[in-house]
Amino acid sequence: MTACGLDFGTSNTTLGFVGGNGPRLAPLEDGADTLPSAIFFPRTGAPLVGRAAMAAYVGGEQGRLMRALKSVLGTALIDETTPVGRQRLGFKAVIAEFLATVKARGAEAAGCALDKVVLGRPVHFVDGDAAGDARAERVLGEIARDIGFADLSFQFEPIAASLDYERQVSGEELALIADIGGGTSDFSIVRIARGHQDRADRASDILANEGVRVGGTDFDRQLSLAMVMPLLGHGTPLKRRGLSMPVGLYQDLATWSAINRLYDGKTARTIRELEREAAQPDLVGRLARAVEDERGHALALDVEAAKIRVAEAGATRLDLAVLEAGLSVGIDHGDLVRHTGLLAERIAARIGACLKAAGLQAEAIDALFLTGGSTRLAHVRAAICACAPQARVIEGDTFGSVGTGLAIEAQRRYG
Known part of the structure; x- marks a missing residue:
């Protein structure tokens, strides 16, 4: 049995574990370590996931495609059903079907069963709703147990990304981790140091977390x-x-x-x-x-x-x-800036809140670590960088940093 880190994203999903050569992401589809978070239920036969799911739909095969499944967590939709062929499936069952496939492919790559997991989660599944946020985490945990994870825990996605970045540093620094994903934008200010990686308690190194339910979708x-x-x-x-x-x-x-x-x-x-x-x-x-x-x-x-x-x-x-x-x-x-500029401003505004929560001025940030697909949008990137103009900008693995960091955390927690 081994432990893994699972980053179930709105747009893409990764699964990582620590092997003999350190943390790695499992190939989840045709050698790729990212799997689009999509599932297709054909009229007959087994469901398809990822690129295969989207190819079947675009190719005109009859059936039902679902994507951005993570976005229903914390909403009333999670308790609803959706028509799939001649039956109706609950969204919990749909998510479980997708994640069970991810787990099985991860186990094949690891060469052993996976029974322990650290699940990534956004700082806020739902903005301004603590009860909805807690419910979203609880439902995701229930789904993880239903597909066979006996032990599970959670870690904030930007904190996981910081663990990936921490492998690159030699000294100590304050890093602002910006994870702009498909459904949420999350920020953490973390004290980074290579010698801190094996500490059992990193609470004192986490200075602030902030997030907003705005992302690529x-x-x-x-x-x-x-x-x-x-x-x-x-x-x-x-x-x-x-x-x-x-x-x-x-x-x-x-x-x-x-x-x-x-x-x-x-x-x-x-x-x-x-x-x-x-x-x-x-x-x-x-x-x-x-x-x-x-x-x-x-x-x-x-x-x-x-x-x-x-x-x-x-x-x-x-x-x-x-x-x-x-x-x-x-x-x-x-056109892109004109119609989505307010979204970029909303994302950047949470950085100010994060700095305030940490009791820091922007000049105190040594490094700005960017991960998540929407950091590729120039106006989003510019809005983020303007909040810490003196910081070094570090490019993370756009889609893999969180999964890699979760694998590191899973190894630390479960050995």
Whole structure:
């Protein structure tokens, strides 16, 4: 039996353990140590996870795709069911199915059973709701036990990232760890020193933790609502004066965890009724087809990919053939900043709160350690770096630092 660290992320998941050559991440899919947090239930056969799940869906196979599952923890959705073929599955069961696959693949890589785990968790699963936050942790723990982990504990994700960074330092320093993930943004101020790694109690080295429920999927949603959903009638009027298309339909279609709500038949009929009442029925017709053909996830994947291309190249053309042949929209860095700038500001504001909680000025921070996929967004990165302008900026493993740190913590706690 061995211990592992499990980073169940909104967008990607990793599992790490300590072997003869130190901490390592398990290959979870085709040699890759990151597994997209997605699961696809085909009409027949076993569920698919990760890239295989998304490929099956995009390829047109009939079934149900679910992604961003972590975002339902701490919300009322966790107690609800969703249609999967001819049955309905609870979200707990869906998450358990996904994580059981991760555990099995991790055990295969480790060469032994995994029965102990340190689970990563955001500083806040839910903003401003201590009861909801505690409930989210409890539910995740229950799921972990259900899939066979006999011993489990939790560690804040930015603290885990700091353990990965600590392997690189030679002296002592104060580090601000910024973990900007798919669903949350988390910060910790930690006293880092190589000689501290084996201490049983690191409480005195953790000066402050802060977090906010804003992450990469929120950037996807805002970009979709601003640049794509107007092409489906978002914001357009109905023929009856003073009425417009219901906003909630577009919010659900732009939100990973809510897309499946639209696939209930009744919603499709409602949209067709709205199409007849719409001042621009051709646009609403695109919305109707997206829902009837269950292409919401494909649209969300296209928006996410466009965001990444803008981050890398400054501009892109988003092909919306999934909605209508020849339809597309141009998106550049200015669009991304204009429509998601407030999210970057919300993220950066938590750094100020973290510094205040630690009783420190920005100048006291020696190193700013960045991890998480959304640190690749230039305006997010700039907003974070502006909060500690004198600190050295250290690039962590974008998707692997937390999992590696959790593996280190699992070894320390469970041996």
